[in-house]
Amino acid sequence: MTARRDFLGSVTAIGASTFLGGIGAAAPDAGDPGPDPAGAELRARNTIVAIDGDTRRHYDTLRAELIPHLGPVVVVENDARGGLFTLVHEGRRESLWPVSDIFEPAKSIAHVPLGIFSILAPYLSRRIPNPPGTARLDRHDVEMVAFKGPGTNEWIGPLRAFGATLADARRQLDDARLPGRLAVxxxxxxxxxxxxxxQATGRAAFDMRSFEDFTGGLGEAIATNIEYAARAQIDGVTELMNRWRDEVGPAGWPGLYVVVLSIWTTSALNQNSIIVKRFMDPATADSHLIDIATAQPPTDPVLVALDNLARIVQDNVAAELVFPHDRRSADALKGREDLLAQEILHQLACPYRDSKRPMGTAR
Known part of the structure; x- marks a missing residue:
């Protein structure tokens, strides 16, 4: 049985079955092969493969029935408001956004250079100049992103429209009553x-050097906005986690699981994961804090989180009971590895182990 952890998108208790390739569906009827040996072989193999179909169906049944018994669980869906937090405990749920409303405007304005880049990127020249930082650019990446090239001025309209949005925000900035350093x-x-x-729209031209000159002078200002956003997030999450810890109580809190859903590009060192880990029991935090990368925000983040957590919890138990004397297989089943991973690595490292024929050569 393959251990799978990082399901993307809106995987549901039912949809996961389809994701795994029609789990639970009856094996195709090979028909009566008669005296044909090939037909007998196909029928025999289909019968054997049906074992895995039954195994996976029972596995899915266990997972679906386990979900209502999970708890306490905190599910965090990272979003533009600093994260939607949900506590699942003793049959009830509470969901809220704990981060103050300073977070959004601070990050919104910090994202301005990225917004401009997103408009201009397709029209970049594929010839990379040599200002600071471009040595780290992958030339092939630039070629793919700059898919339209500089031969058109189609970017002027969208950039002007974005500029109008920024100008409107600038006019109203004082009315937003942001804290002093953040406002500046x-x-x-x-x-x-x-x-x-x-300048760019007036000249009907831009280049990577002028863009880097623009962004290069904003490091300190952007850092200030990020500072305010981070403080708002820390304060809001801290207050909520302290309250939930009191509600769950000292008996239940050590068993807490936290599942954090985030877009893949921010999942490795996610801000909410960093904060919530401080409130988890140190003895279980490393194994009970689950970061799940998604391609897009899921439609039902709580269901996706609990579906994945059910797999993790049942695999944790199965690993020790199915492989009581095989530490490597047990660790693979309850970890992020596929059970075949180590064997594949071993065979790739030792291609001549069972044959004198090099791996990958034709038979």
Whole structure:
């Protein structure tokens, strides 16, 4: 049985069956092969493969029936508001956004250079100049992103429209009543962006060097916005986790699982994972904090989280009971490895183990 951990998107208790290739579906009827040996072989193999279909169906049944018994669990869906947090405990759920409303405007303005880049990127020249940082650019990546090239001015309209959005925000910045340093830094970012847009659209031209000149002077201002966003997130999550810890109580809290759903690009060192781990029992935090990377925000984040967690919990138990004397297989079943991974690595490292024929050569 293959251990799978990081299901993407809106995998559900029912949909996961389809994801695994029609689990539970009856094996195709090979028909009566008669005296044909090939037909007998096919029928025999289909009968054997049906064992795995039954195994997977029972596995899915266990997972579906286990989900209502999971708890306490905190599910975190990372989003633009700092994260939607849900506590699942003793048959009830509580969901809320704990981060203050400073978080969104702070990050929104910090994202301005990225917004401009997203408009201009397809029109970049594939010839890379040599300002600081471009040595780390992968030339093939640039060629793929710059799929339209500089031979058109189609970017001017979208960039002007984005500039109008920024100008409107700049006019209303004082009314937002942001804290002092945050207000100043946000004004600097918006002013620099509006100047870059005016110059680029006025000349009907831009290049990577001018864009890097624009972003290169904003490091300190962007850092200030990130500082305020981080403080808002820490304070909000801290207050919520302290309250939930009191509600769950000292008897139940050590068993807490936290499942954090985030887009793949931010899943390795996720901000909410960093914060919530501080409130988990140190003895179980490493194994009970589950980061799941998604391609897109799931439609039902709690269901996706619990579906994955059910697999993890039942695999944890199965690993020790199915492989009581095989530490490597047990660790693979309850970890992120596929059970075949180590054997494949072994065979690739030793291609001549069972044959004098090199791996990959024709038979």
């Amino acid at each position: 830094a946000s004004g600097q970012i918006l002013d620099a962006a509006l100047e870059f847009i005016a």
